Amino acid sequence: MTDASDAGERSTSPSLDESDPELHYEEDEEESENQAREDSDTSSILSDDSVYPVYEHAASDKNDAAELTFYQCCISNNAMLLKQKLYSGVTRQEVMELDINGRNGLLVACFKGFVDIVTSLSKCRYVDINHQDNDGNTALMIAAQAGHITIVNYLLNYYPGLELEMRDFRGLTALMKAAVQGRNECVAALLLAGADLAAVDPVKGKTAREWAALTGRFETIVRIRTLLERPCAEQFSKKYLPEWPALPMLVAETLGSSRTKRLTNKIRSTFTINFPHDPEPDGVMDHMVRMTTCLASPFVGTACQTVCPDSPPEVGKQRLSVPEILKEYKPDPDAKSMASASSCNGQLMTPSRVLIPYQPSSTLVKIMSIPLRLRRNTIYPAGIPKIELTKSPGQSPPKEKKIKPDKNKLELPKWRYKELKEEKKKALEEAGKPKKSKGKSKRKK
Structure with missing residues (x-):
């Protein structure tokens, strides 16, 4: 029905009786209207764009992809255009372009998992693999924390000068960040690249294994324990023999x-139910995996070429990385001087913070702190005093704030049946009569 028809109905029925069936509406209409007003006022506050701001460059409406900068090629995963720019030649200022978070194209590619961008940037000599953003994160930290194992392996093997033990502003290394996230x-x-498992952070003094236990990453703890039981991957050396040592004994x-x-063993194996379980250490499955991945396997021997077979x-x-082993890496002497001059929109980067390494308290400090402990016990001989909680007296409910009507906005029309309904409620409350239930009103309809 339109507004004109509603106006016509109101003009034809100027006086409405209280027994009119149109008066019996559900009481939740007013509450739903008030709730709709509140939701409309607070919906924009809890929206995603207000909680998670986007700092990336907005995509241009032009179809000309050649206008993209070096950084924009990296964040848009445009590997073809990036290779063209690298082939034609780029300057150090283009490669060192940073966003508002202090991240260059390599850090953003490691965060988003752009493998093609990471492999292409390894051929650029101006890329600083140890560059830190405003929070102190490096490319290795971001990739390890995000769980991009392909990018982590490529950074470890093909980026020379990579420092494994660099720390962010909280003192966490890449190994600690990966352990916290359960990667x-x-x-x-x-660990196989040489990360220090015994390193501790300067804030809480915990190792990577202790951080994994603190965050409930028990699978990570098991993986670290398995690696420590067999720390060397001897199948990746020429001295490894693919024969199973337990096979002659089992045959005998x-x-x-x-x-x-x-016959007894055959009957027992027939009627035994085998449940799926992990392969046993030094078992058949473990030997098959190690034999197929060793240097003596036909696939690895024909399809791969190991750089250093004598050092598994x-x-x-x-x-060392592959360029360092092949002696193809030449350090850039101007890298350190340009690192301090890297800026974002003309603003200099914040200086890196220096954290004091964690040191456990010595025996002398523990002995000197004994009188303080005894003094605390004399002040509170029975331990920490108990605090009793009591309920506060009942308070009157807060008064509802009246919303002032806005002159520039249209107000909802006040219907006649609602006014009669409110008058009827007031009359019943004054007379002290019990309120009629909804079921009875619906039956009267």
Whole structure:
């Protein structure tokens, strides 16, 4: 029905009786209207754009992709245009372009998981692999924390001069960040690359394993324990033999057993229910995995070429990158001087903070603190005093604030049946009569 028809109905019925069936509406209409007003006022406050601001450059409406800068090619995952720019030549200022968070194109690509961008940037000599953003995060920290294992392995193997033990402004390393987030593959890659498992943060004095236990990453703890049980990957060296050591002993036991024992073992294996479980250490599945991934396997021997077969990966052993092993890496002498001059929209970067490394308290300090402990016990001999909680007296409900009508906005029309309904409620409250239920009103309809 239109507004004109509503106006016509109101003009034809100037006087409405209280027994009119149109008066019996549900009482939740007014509450729903008030709730709608409140939701409309608070919806914009809790929206995503107000909680998570976007600091990236807005996409241009032009279709000409050649106008994109070096940084915009990285954040838009445009690998073809980035390769063209690298082939034609780029300046150091273009590569060192930063956003409002102090991140260059490599850090954003590591955060979003752009593998093609990371592989292309390894050929640019102006890229600083150890650059830190405003929070102290490096490219390795961001990739390890996000769980991009392909990018982490590429950074470890093809970016020379990568420092594993760099810390952010809270004193956390890349290994600690990966352990906190439960990135098991990244933790294993960092440990085999030589990350220090015994390093502690200066704030709480916890190692990567203790951070994993604190955050409930038990699978990460198991993975670290497994790596420590077998710290060296000997299958990646020429000295590894693909024969299973337990095979001759098992064959001898099988041939030396009697027919009765063989029959008993066959019947037992037939009626035994095998539940799925992890492969046993030094078992058949473990040996198959190590044999197929070793240097003597046909696939690895024909499809891959190992750079250093005499030095297999080991937990805690520092490894060089491929350009450093092939002696193709030449350090840039101007990298340190330009790092301080990198800016974002003409604003200089914030200086890095220096955290004091964590040091456990010595025995002398513990002995000197004994009188303070005894003094605390004399002040509170029975321990910490108990605090009794009592309920506050009942308070009157707060008064509802009346919303002032806005002259520039249209107000909702006041219907006649609602006014009669309110008058009827007031009359019943004054007379002290009980209020009629909704079920009875619906039956009268």
